Amino acid sequence: MTQMIQTNTQAKASPSGRFGGVNLKPMKTKQILITLLFFTSTFLYAQTPKFQWVKGGGSGGSATNSGLMESCKWINTDAHGNIYGMSSIFDVGIHIDTSLHTNGFGNDDFAVFSYRCDGSLRWVRYFGSTVNDEPNGMFADNEGNSFIAGQVWKPNIYEALHYGDSVLQPGASFVPLVFVAKIDSNGHTVWIHFPPLSAVQSGGYFLSIQPDNQGNVSLLAKLNGAGTWGTFTIPSKGYYVVKFDKSNGNVIGLTKLDFNYKGVSLLGDNLTIDTDNSIYLNCGLGHPDTLLVGNNIITCENDSVQTFTIIKFLPTGSVSWYKPLKCNGLAGQWRSITSKPIIKGSYVYLSGDANNNLNFLGGIINNPFINYSFIKVPLVICLRKDNGNFVSLNHVYNREYAEFNTLTSTSNGIVVAGASAVGFSGNDVFMYNQTDTLKPTSEINKVFPFVLGIDTALTHFNWGIATRVNSADTRIEALAVDKADNIYAGGRFSDSIYNSFGSGIGSQGGPSDFFIAKIAATNNCGCAVAQTFPQFVSLNNNVLIVKGTATGVMDSLYWYWGDGSSTKYLTQNTNAIHTYTVGGNYSVSLRSYNYCGTKDSTIQITGVGITEQELKYLAAYPNPVSHTLTIENPYQSSMQFSIYSITGKLLYSHPYQSYTTTIDMSPYEAGIYFVEMKLEDGRKAVRKVAKE
Structure with a gap:
């Protein structure tokens, strides 16, 4: 069931300057002393990146549903350089950057x-109900459309359900708690x-969402019931990739994956779709359990x-x-995969961690400094x-302690992010390439992102950068890269986090906030x-004929007629x-698209005429004309006569x-x-006349 939404709702204006920057007054009142203490690397690399800015938000509440945290676990960019993220948000004192949303809908909600x-903040949208709601995944396409999977509970018909700026009012029939949505x-x-309720009742749920090679939506879901979904048959319980048409949300494909758990699933947001629509999953298996592949x-x-x-x-x-990877932490045999797969060219990249001196899918861990x-x-x-x-x-x-949590690819490399701790000695060193160092200042028992x-x-x-925090629980859990190879990180912090120049954001009072x-x-x-540069x-x-040129780097050019x-x-x-x-006057634009946005240049086309047999006796002669142009109107109707230049400028009427x-x-x-x-009844004719 797809519900198309038409809305004119606009984001409400909110007080500015309340979150982000050095003039910080978080709802949990405390003074933040900004000092220019940030991490550096001894490895000198041309154009080494820095944390240019840090933004975020949170609430004063705590999760009702165990396992949820206020953390930006999904982050994406579009072709215009905009960034999109999603985080859980808890009920009271919600504050996202300059957008103040005093209280949530109840218990656990989430925000896009x-x-x-x-x-600078563009907009915020909230999802939720009076009970426990949960995000399951998102991605954004080049045009800036965001596709979201999540859970919004409807405990009874008296509850309103909020999906961004769309609201299902009380009294509506019961709907499944899981959904997929598109936001422009x-x-x-x-x-x-x-x-359909039959597909997800008794424990069905959504896990991850990714685009396929056509930009349509691919959803990883556990379906617990047989039946149909749209025109497709669900043969049995299991894990499926469900495909939706990106334009209207209709189901266009349903593929059952040839694997299953006998017991408890440890699957999460670990789906990746390759350009040939191959599917990659990172599957966890714990407890006394069995995975069938x-x-x-x-x-x-x-x-x-x-x-x-x-x-x-x-x-x-x-x-x-x-490729299975068995680990036993109690026996010093820990090995784990900590990211979803990233595909680049002919290769698959993953982040992970392992105890020292172990074999990890063919590579050996050798850290003499541990x-x-x-x-x-x-x-x-x-x-x-x-x-x-x-x-x-x-x-x-x-x-x-150190960990990698996520990775992504740039135009010419791989980017990986995680967190590392400062032990009580204050002298711990985090190194890469054995010689290049990321070392905190003297702050001990803190976890810093890098x-x-x-x-x-x-x-x-090639390079490494970390930033200062005042937090024992900071994680980077999502990465995205735009077309200019700018990197964007999302995650969580618990007290305060700073950019590379000393400006920071602080806590909203809950156990964690997102950044x-x-x-x-x-x-x-x-x-x-x-x-x-369009030209008539x-x-x-x-029948209009135009041509044009453009300067600069672009993805595409379009004529808008x-x-x-x-x-x-x-x-x-x-x-x-x-x-x-249809005859009339038209503004014709030549529009360019590139990473930075769009650019229109417009020419006015006036006097487009549709040849009508009944107006064939309207005459303008001689043609060409030197001095006097004669107009004949045999239709016994008043007429508005106008002359336009070849560029569409009105010269006479x-x-x-x-x-x-x-x-x-x-x-x-x-x-x-x-x-x-043009006759008084609206009919008109246009003639091209040459002046000698």
Whole structure:
């Protein structure tokens, strides 16, 4: 069931200056002393990124549903440099950047928000009801549409359900708690899709959401009932990838994956779709449990054993290959995968951690600096995507606790992010490449977030940057990269977090708050839209011919004809032809698209005429004309006569009543003109006249 949404709701204005920046007055009153103490790296790298800005928000409440935290676990960018994120939000004292939303809808809600690349807030939208609601995943496309999977509970028919700026009012029939929704670039809800109750009753749920190779929505879901979803049959219980049409939310595909759990699933937001629609999953397995992968069985014998398995499925849902990774933390044999797979070229990249001196899917961990044998070493591994075979591995050199939580790719490398702790000695060092150091100041017992860049061969970490916190619980849990290779990180903090220049944001009073940060060489968005130059060529009744050029880097050029239609302009400075179905005057634009935005240049086309047999006796002669133009109107109706230049500029207009009218054309320069003859009933004809 897809509900299309039409709304004119706009975001309400909110007090500014209440969250972010040095003039910080968080709801949990405390003074933050801003000092210029930030982390540096001894490794000098051209254009080393910094934390250019840090923004965020939170509430004064705590989660009702165990496991939820206020943390930006999803972050995306569009082709225009805007950033989109999502976080759980708890009931009281909600404060997101400059947007104040005093209280939530009740208990656990969640928020979707958008920032510009300079760190200014664009909009915030809230999802929830009076009970416990939960986000399950999101992604944004190049146009800035956000696609969201989540849970909004409806305990009875008397509850209103909030989906961004769309509200299902009390009294509406019962709907499933899980949904998929589309929000446009301005934050307005476009459609909401609810699954059939039979598919998700008795424990069905949504897990992750990603785009396929056509930009349509791919949803990883556990379906617990047989039946149908749209026109597709659900043969049995299991894990499915459900595909939705991005434009209207209709179901266009349903694929059952050839794996299952016998007991408790440890799946999360770990779905990745490749360009050929192959499916990659990172599957956790814990407790005494069994994972079925195709015809193969993976077991965990007891509570101390876990297994992490990376699986590649063909688009049909059958297993292409899988790689299990068994760990036993009590026996010093810890190995885990901590990120969803990232695909770049012919390879799969994953982050993880392991105890020292272990084999990790073919790569060996060797950290001579580690203080204790139980400390885990964060790593990045590369596998071949055709067969899962090991290619390369690299890891950092930590003395105390450190972890990688997520990774993504840039145009020429891999970016990985995590957190590291400062032990009570205050002398702990976090190193990469054995010699390049990220070391906090003297603050002890704090967990600081960091981001590292590494080449695709995983031979060398190219740069590293961390930032100052006053927090024992800080994590980067999401990464995104825009077209200019600016990096955006999302996560959580518990007290305060700062950019690389000393400005910070503080807690809203709850156990954790969320943040997003820009990591880049400068905060200059580097945006220059491509300039366009349209040119009129000719107009013959209703057939318009134009051409144009553009300067600068662009993704595409389009002609917008002013009648609701558009045409992609493939080759500059060639004729583009458009035929109108309704006469009139039109604003015709040549629009460029690139990473920085759009640019329109417009010309006015006046006097588009639709040839009508009944007006064939309206005459303008001689043509060409030197001095006097004669107009004949045999239709016994008054007429408005107008002259336009070839660029569409109105030069002359006057009403006439007589059968024959003469116009003095001698003041006009030689060239092409359009004369419009419009009768009082609205019918008109346009003639092209040459002036000698």
